[in-house]
Amino acid sequence: MNRTADWALSLAPHIERRMELSPTLRINERVRAMWADGQEVYHLGFGESRFPVHPKLAQALRENVHHKSYVAAQGIPELREAVADFYTKHFHLPTTPDRVMVGPGSKALLYTLLTVLQGDLLLPTPSWVSYEPQARILGKPVRRIPAIPQEDHALKIDALRHTVATSEQEQHILLLNSPNNPTGQMMGADLVNQLARFCRQEQVTVISDEIYGLAGHGDVLHHSMARAFPEGTVVLGSLSKHLSLGGWRLGVAVAPEGPAGQQLIQALRMVAGELWSCVAAPIQYAAVTAYGDDPEILAYIQECTRIHALRTRYLWQQLTALGIRCSQPRGGFYLFINLDRWAPQLAVRGIRTSTQLAEHLLEHYRLATLPGEAFGTPAPEMSLRLSTSYLDMESDDQALALLELFRSGMDPQHILQEHHPSMNQAIEQFRRFVLDLDSVPLP
Ligand SMILES: Cc1ncc(COP(=O)(O)O)c(C=O)c1O
Known part of the structure; x- marks a missing residue:
């Protein structure tokens, strides 16, 4: 039969x-x-x-191919230390290794963050293609913050305020992305500060996708949201864009400072341990060089x-x-x-x-x-x-x-x-x- x-x-x-x-x-x-x-x-x-893969990174990967055991779910200490120093120096975010979580690409880290954080997802319009589907897979409500082409689709505080005021949820997660995919726009210091004031007042948690943070064209400085709102912002990044290493699948999240950030790291570690155990060990060891301060x-x-x-x-x-x-x-x-x-x-x-x-x-x-x-x-x-x-x-x-x-x-x-x-x-x-x-x- x-x-x-x-x-x-x-x-x-x-x-x-x-x-x-x-x-x-x-x-x-x-x-x-x-x-x-x-x-x-x-x-x-x-x-x-x-x-192309930078020759020093190709070399670093070759030299670390023998690492075959599972490593820490949060990421190897050497890498978290390098990432913390890198964000301290290049994003002007004083960061410590205990606030760094390593994952298989920032996409997987984003999904994990949406899994562990309570609240609806507030999405500026337009925004990167995967944010909304990830929230939908998790059954999380999504609220779009409208914007119009005549204003370069700029995110307006009033539109955000209205979106929050009309939400049925008590808690909210705002997703910011600068430099932006798809618009190529970057948030200036004024907007970042206004957003920080609003989010602090309304207790909105921010996920700041700064994956293009090192890919600014030079006429506008990158302002990390975590500088203005360090207690409530998680920063996402990865090797995919500025080093053309999308297939290496290595992303990082930098949690907020303070006890809330540590609680978040615990939750991320727990989910990571159950889902992917750890990011491929040779990639992590090679990434120490990518986040190191090599002038080349x-x-x-x-x-x-x-x-x-x-x-x-x-x-x-x-x-x-x-x-x-x-x-x-x-x-x-x-x-x-x-x-x-x-x-x-x-x-x-x-x-x-x-x-x-x-x-x-x-x-x-x-x-x-x-x-x-x-x-x-x-x-x-x-x-x-x-x-x-x-x-x-x-x-x-x-x-x-x-x-x-x-x-x-x-x-x-x-x-x-x-x-x-x-x-x-x-x-x-x-x-x-x-x-x-x-x-x-x-x-
Ligand atoms: C805005 C944005 N965020 C996140 C990602 C995901 O990058 P990865 O998972 O490779 O770190 C991309 C990739 O296209 C992107 O454009």
């Missing part, structure tokens, strides 16, 4: 309702399938920093950040010259563009949501982007996130070649114009798209 056919398993209802793959992974799979099919696609959908590695971080800044600013300049609304990115490698001004022309083509817009761009212009909807903007808002990190760095060889070109002293503008074929073709596709829209007769 074939028993598999009548086997029925029950999924928890809140999981069954949300079985979709993350939009980033979905678009990536689609682009790969189109590439495999021989089609040309300009991949502006995936935010992975593509620079610090210089490499700055070099990669500068190249991200040049490439991202170039795309921003070219797209804004086409009349596309987009606030100037200040950190990371993202642009959040808005095409509301063409909403009537898009409607004539049957495009009424950002998801339909992203589909249209992929199908007709071979431009892979992510719809604003995936980041929580209202469906009819014609916003898209573009990432510059993949273009012309699709393979490791291409990434290395571009790095060497920027190192050669050649004029960066020349490199952008002459050695970025995909970037320039993508811009050309946007030009065609805008021309096509301008020629749509309106009823």
Whole structure:
């Protein structure tokens, strides 16, 4: 008898309702399938920093491959010490190793934080694709703080106040992310201080995702929320962005100072011990070098950040010259563009949501982007996130070649114009798209 056919398993209802793959992974799979099919696609959908592993980190990993035993769930002491010193020095957060928790990427640490912290999740709009699904998996209420393209989607205290005032929950967790994915914006000192005052007064716990904290473009300083609100802020970071080590899966959380922070670390350790036991030991030992104060590695971080800044600013300049609304990115490698001004022309083509817009761009212009909807903007808002990190760095060889070109002293503008074929073709596709829209007769 074939028993598999009548086997029925029950999924928890809140999981069954949300079985979709993350939009980033979905678009990536689609682009790969189109590439495999021989089609040309300009991949502006995936935010992975593509620079090579720094030779000293590759060496550190090789030297530590013999570590085979389980290690402490919180992270090895050497690494926590290096991380504490690193945050003290580079984020101006006086930190001690007992406040540091190491995890398999900041994503897993975020999920663990949402597991152990009470309260609804307050999310600025737009915000990174995984925050809301993580909360939904946990059955945690999510409240969106609205923001509009005309104000660069800036987080406003009044909107936050209104969101808290209308919440049914007594406790709240505010998720901040600066430099921001998807907008590329950074919070200035004034906003950080206002937020700190508000959160202190309203007893709101803050998770401050500062994963792009070392990837600022240099015109705005990074202000860690934990400096203004040290007793109530957990800072998240990882090696994924500034050292292009997403696949190493090493993230860190820095807990608030004081007894509340220690209580949180206890809770995180407990969950970590039950879920992943510890982060791969060789990776942790190698990460001691990544968080050490090696001048060559610090210089490499700055070099990669500068190249991200040049490439991202170039795309921003070219797209804004086409009349596309987009606030100037200040950190990371993202642009959040808005095409509301063409909403009537898009409607004539049957495009009424950002998801339909992203589909249209992929199908007709071979431009892979992510719809604003995936980041929580209202469906009819014609916003898209573009990432510059993949273009012309699709393979490791291409990434290395571009790095060497920027190192050669050649004029960066020349490199952008002459050695970025995909970037320039993508811009050309946007030009065609805008021309096509301008020629749509309106009823
Ligand atoms: C804003 C933001 N936070 C967190 C992450 C997760 O990074 P990881 O889990 O690799 O540390 C990402 C990765 O794309 C991100 O963009």
